[in-house]
Amino acid sequence: MDIGSFFSALTPLNLLFALFGVVAGTIIGSIPGLTATMAVAVLVPITFSMEPASALILLGAIYTGAIYGGAYAAILLNTPGTPSAIATTFDGYPMAKRGEGDLAVALACFASVAGGLVGAFALLFLAPPLSRVALAFGPVEYFWLSIFGLSLIASLSNGNLAKGLAGGAFGLILSTVGVAEVSADIRLTFGSQTMIGGFGVVGALIGLYCIPVLIDLVAVPERHLKVEKGVQSVRIADAFLLAMKSKFNLLRSSVIGTLVGILPGAGGSVAGLVAYSEAKRNAKPHQKFGEGEPDGIMATEAANNATVGGGFIPTLVLGIPGTPPDAVILGALLVQGVRTGPALFESGGSSIAYTFIYGLIIATVLMLPVGLLIGRYAYKSIVMIPKAVLVPTVAFMTVIGTFAIRNSVSDVVIMILLGVFGWVVGRFGFAASPIVLGLILGPIAEQGFVQTWIIGSAVGDLSGMFFGRPISQGIVAFTLISLLYPVYSAFRQKRILANSGGAA
């Protein structure tokens, strides 16, 4: 833990990179369709002529800014700017519709900074031991983790369990279209070349979340979001107070985010979901999650920014990328000749790792003023723009964003078709989130299951593989809790009502 590195992170040049990275990342992340991975990938060549530590600081700052920026569109347009902001829509958009969008954006900023710091400190102090968590998760754990994620869809469906499960199942089917990762079979393409690529997550995300919002905007004469008074900075103080009250929620969500970030392939969307579900489970009676509850936003935003620091743990210690942006950053590191491994963290090993981590911490701290400022302008512009300008602009950006993923016009067409479908089923009470989550978790579940089956059969102990490992047993327990808890609490409510009815 090198104090010298702290000062090298503090050089004016590195500070400038951190600042620029956070600003660029936030703006890119806020545009649906432009993901953190893209932001980092496009800006990597700039880093070739830089010092390795400075390059890392810039890329890390972009990454963390992009994960935060995804919250804007999630809150103000009900469209996650990046997949990691999916769970932010649950309470973010209802808050915005109520006229509290500026509060929501400020909350997202505080929570993101808190989560980012927890993740970065975990990276600083606990990287080598925590990296073993990444290795402890094998195919069977990933399988159970995705089942857990799918069960969360059910418990988050706010009473309409059947519709949530149906949406999730539909998402699972969508995820099977195209080439299967494990068996390389081609499925459900009906002979079409376009469908070989399957349904991309980002395109489906934009379609299912954004298009219904746009259609509703056009169909209804009212303003998009209620505006209370003028936009004031009073909300920042309110947000800060709320954040201080929710210290435990922030901490718990950040820890969840860090741990999920350590698991290669899990990602910010899973982190946000798990953190949200835990926050909901621990909600006080007066809190209404899903209808604009500040704790909901804080939970998801803290978790997804914690995955930034968490994801770097396996990346730097094991050379295994925790999340897709980490893979790009790893490539950039290799070009710089930096060798990953535990040696990076030993004293004298390399000051690069420590300078980078301090830089990441500095960038996260910088995200506070930067994020609040940009957030205010984002809120102002979305709220003030007349719908006649807002709708075409957003529609245009969704088309560009979808096209930019794979340079494919068919992706755009699929996005629009899915969007219209999403709007139609939305009128019958089917939400977008279960479908998108099914789409994301389907491949993880399938791979995990098939790989576990192959290994289990090879060693002749199938049931032991699936049910015998301690970590997976823990995850199964959580799954059962999350599935049964709503039933239990509803039962308890009835009991309480019956008792109080009897007493009166």
Next chain:
Amino acid sequence: MRRTFLKSLLAASTALSIGAMGSASAELSGSVNYIIPFGPGGESDISARFQQPFFKEKFGEDMVISYQPGGGGAVGWASLNGLNADGQTIMGVNLPHIVIKPAQKDVGFTTEGLNIFHWFHFTPDAIVVEVSSPYQTLQDLIDDAKENPGAVTLSGSGKASANHLAQIKFDSMADITTTYVPFKGTGAAVTALLGKQVKAEWGYSTVGATQGDAVRMLAVAMDERHPLFPDVPTFKELGFDMVGGAYRGLALPDSASDETTQMWSNMITEINQDPAFRQQMLDGGFAMLDVGVDEMDEFMAARTEGYLADARAAELIE
């Protein structure tokens, strides 16, 4: 009057087209788009990133790397011939993928339909074990597999990939039965190895380079030992005639002109001959190769025949 008009029109258009052909004697105009048909972080990405600064230094243009994952490369390759053929867009190609995939089913492209202009490196197959593994030599692994058929699990990247083919080939050469567990990409296969989810990995020499002391390579599929790993025997030394791995190269859309194709072949050859580039690649565990357009047909014919024969023997295709 009309005749003269038509004649002059003909003359003008001929002049124009000759002029256009002349200016198509290729030159780069602006930054180039280098599409990797996989997700970020894999060997294709890393070798491209190595090329990036050399390209900028030698030819003055930026190389913008973008990703188009899906179908194990199929999505990218199926879209290649529909892209702009002006020479500003290139795409990575991989062997054996581009031979095996079209032979298995309709994947939207054919091996012959790809306009490949260079193969610049390969990553030799290698059996990798985690450092605390009981297998100290290749023979240990073979013995274990003979005693417990099917119980030796090896992770690898994808199905019908270089790793998978290597496992099938080696199993038949050594007369053993092992179980191949496919993962999504080398990264996931290495994670499974390090996490001891499997007993060994069918990977590449690059895994040994990136993981260093955390792993041990039992054998590598080269003609001679890799300079980075003088202690790792080749399969040949141990009595198994296995030389090969995953080859990586570059292609243009098939409607690109011959001049453009030749220009690109020369540019990549130049980067490939640069001693600093070669050293960087070797230090990363890659093995170099130099197949430009001139040697392309012969190389592809030999490789295609070899891979199809292996795949048939492995019952991956008919």
